[in-house]
Amino acid sequence: MKRNEKGPRMSARRRRLTLLEMFLGLLLAVVVLAPVAWMFLSSVMLPVDLTAKPLKFIPETITFERYAQIFKSSTTSDPAYVFRVALKNSFIIAAAVTILSLIIGTLSAYAFAHVRFRGKNGLMLMILFTYMLPPAALIIPLYRIYNKLGWLDKKWPLVILYLSFIIPFIIWVMQDFFGSISKSFEEAAQVDGATRLQTLIYIFLPIARPGAIATGILAFLMSWDEFFYALIFTSSLTSKTMPIAIEEFNGKFTIDYGMISVAGILGSLIPVLITVLFQKYIVMGMTAGGVKE
Amino acid sequence: MRLRKEEERYAFGLIAPSMIVVFGVIIIPIITTFIYSLVNINPLSSHMGEFAGLSFYIKALSSKAFWDDLGRTLYFTIASTAIETVFGLLIALLLNQKFPGVRFLRSIIIIPWAIPTVVNGSLWKLMLNGEYGVINALLQRLHLISSYQSWLGNPKTAMLCIVIADAWKMTPLAVIFFLAALQGIDYTIYEAAKVDGAGMIARFRAITLPALRPTIMVIVVMRTVEKFKAFDIFYLMTRGGPANSTKTLMYDTYLQAFTNLNYSDAATYAYLIAIVVALMTVFYVRMMKRRDLA
Amino acid sequence: MKKIRIFAAASILGLSALAVPAMAEDVTLNALFMKQAGYSEEDVTAMTQAFTESTGIQVNPTFVAYEELAPKILTSAQSGGYDVILGDCIWPAQFAKAGLVMDVTDRVEALDLDDIYQGALDATKYEGKYYGMPWLNDVKYMFVNTALLKEAGIEEVPSTWDELIADAQTVKDAGICEYPIVGCYAQAECLICDYTCIAGSFGGAFVDENNAPTLNSEENIAALDFMAKTLTDGLCNPKSLEMIEDDVLSTFAAGSAVFAINWTYQYASMNDESQSSVVGQGVITPIPGTDKAESATVNGGMPLMITAGCQHPDEAWDYMLFLASKEMQAKYCANALPIWKSLYTDDQVIETAGAEVVAASQTQFDYIVNRPMVPYYNELSTSMQTEIQSVLLGQKSAKDALDGLQALAEELANN
16 A cells, blocks of 8 residues: 555655756756857858857858868968968877887886885985976976987977876876785685786786776877967977977967867867767776775 | 786786887977977076076066966866856766667767867857957847957956857867766666665766766876976967966967067976976875775 | 075076086087978978088077967076076066076167167066067067959048048948957057057056056056947957957958058068958058057067076077077068067068068057066056956946956066
8 A cells, every 4th residue: 555655745745856857967068069069160150250249059051171172282372271381290290109108107116016026115206206296397408308309399208208297197097996906816826826927917906907908098099189389399390299280270260160179079079079979988997996805 | 027028028028119209209308398498498597507596486487477377277277167067967878878869979979079179169269259250149139248349358357258159169079978887887776776665866866976986087188298288279369368367377378489589587487387287186086095994 | 494495496497417518519509490381390400400500519409389389488497407598578587487498688789779779678678687689579460451442432442440430330331341440459469569559549548657557547548448339339240259360360361351550471472362362452551540559469479488497598699699690581571570680671571571561660669659668568458358358348437347457467576
């Protein structure tokens, strides 16, 4: 009897709750997607419509001319061409940084979490401190060194520079992650006669894989995003990266700002695709950090 | 003893590559910058090249500009970190429920985070534009404003706009962290609490919040360090204006070095920034530990 | 103590390697230019190609945004990353004192100086010595949308600020344009450029003939009060406080302003159908004056300079002279006016640059004001931008702000 009474009431309440959740979800979707949608819309709207008052939110005519300009342009001084090359540069640099920093950083993170050695805490603090120093302060001496080595305006010296601040970040995040993996795995493996290196490769790295993928995406985005060092250390098409090309767009296309939106869309495409595709791993990576005994 | 030595050798083998890359690149700049903060390297000064001791630190700490910068930096750091943490948690709680469309929401929530900072800055600058910005158009359509406003040209709203632009991009990261943590919570505890008659809010305070505390900690520390050093978004959106209302310590450091040629002042600011960030981190960690003990 | 000094000096100077004389054919120069206004990237590339063909000297030109010029020069000048740099006319004094650029006095004095505009030359001078070759020649003008004026029944373009204010009021009252005046008053150098023009036309100057600061002169206060009043009266667009030159141009090009102060490039852009809806409606005229001064404009020229770290100053100078030669300046005058007076009577130049622009420039060039040519200018300018903005926002009185700036300038001058 009681059950029959409670059942419909509960489900009515549940329904109201679901409606509320759906409403909030809709609101959230609007907040998340509206700016992106606007960026796309303004990239296909005619210049005259963009500055019109009152603004028409749904344009009557659309144009993909700007996208065509980016893909077709072949004169080296055309910002559209520069942007295309910069996208490629950014991808090469970010991919190299991600792979190298993951390999180098993960090994160190493991050492910080599971191997005893003298000066561990001091070293960790030093690494964290380097991460806290703002780049604007280091750039003048850095420029002198790079200039002497002939490393300016080249891709791989930029990769090394990015590694120098992305590796500390990876060590910081991954050592936390390794720390949460039980030491008993290691002991068990050693009882079975595995060497330490074998334990690391066959036991820890597989457990750490989701975490490493998540951290790798962070590293990719940090490198893809980097602006200040690129501003100073790149100058020509050999090394100019996407953020710098976009900044140049900002100066060049203040009137037809649809072009800035096109660059924005294209510059976001790769990182958005990567994060959406690997999202499962990001969430897994963060939960896997909680693997308990 | 031998085992200890072997272990150390193993550890150094593992960390050597990192140390070579990291310190190889920045050790000289770090030391040079520190020397710059102690010796007058302002090429326009008549005291150029003279040892200055701590006088640049004293000059900075006793100038109003430094404290104004610090105030604005803290405002930006605290406001945006708070928004990201609170909204990040609320959104994560929502996305942790089961309702139609939640899977879709979970997959799109991450998009703003993946958009590069430079794009985000330009996008918001365009949307907030006082002459033809879409936000003005929208607010006017909704009759919330009577005429177009200059959001980035008004000292009262400029910093808030940057906070919003930054929070829009970075809140999703907090959501992902919280979602991951929420999925790690054992749901049988909830059932038990429900049986014991605990309400939704009581359950949240007794079970969810404590379980999320380490995540909150990670987000707060990580975002604080990043935001304190934020440069791109200010460079792109306001360049410190209007009337200095968005001039942060980091932006001032840039101005000192690259506009005023006061290299020593810039170096001093840089070390002060690192020290403040380090102090804030220590403070968080302490606070966290004390709570854990209590 | 001494050791530290030597170390410091060595590290800041970057101890450049000994110069090795080289044959011209082996020389490769690195040059730094900007992407925005003035000669386009194509123009400079074409000029450079012509130079290489005639001399055999290779040049790698790099083009960056204006905002990136200063950071790039400051990080590289002493180590010689670039040999030839394009700099803003407000930099030579600072660069010279900081030892970033070479003294080229002898080379400049060998030229026919009478044929070069004085304002352009002055901007490369510091303490009686030349540190650069004038190249880009630009000043600000008043742009007026005559179609909107006619709509309000006004036929004549104003020549004094009083007339301009009266016209603006008429246009506003008639409901033709909500904010007839627009300026680039963002926290940036462009604000100081506009203020220089307006203060100059009120008879004011920021420094006297000995470069001693005179920021809080009555004329300067009056000019700043005037600017603030156009905002409070609703004649000047309040969004000006977030605008730089390009925003002023796009506001004007959208038909949302009647009066705008801007550089020469606005002339071409506002008459370009792809970006403007006011084609044929705007005119370029000298900036209005008062009873104290007929007009005034700001020097926005950009000289070429040789960096201190340059290993081939002779070749670098040849390159600079080639770029600034009458031949090149006449050929590419569509995007920037020449520095040579004699070119302004050349029919080809008048046709390429536009008769209206040449005519306006001939009047406007008589009233050029240079921003203070002092090493501390940039630091002063950053403070001026903030203080002037606080006045325009009504947070401070013009007198308080300028008194404070005068004190700061005196302190910086004695540093």
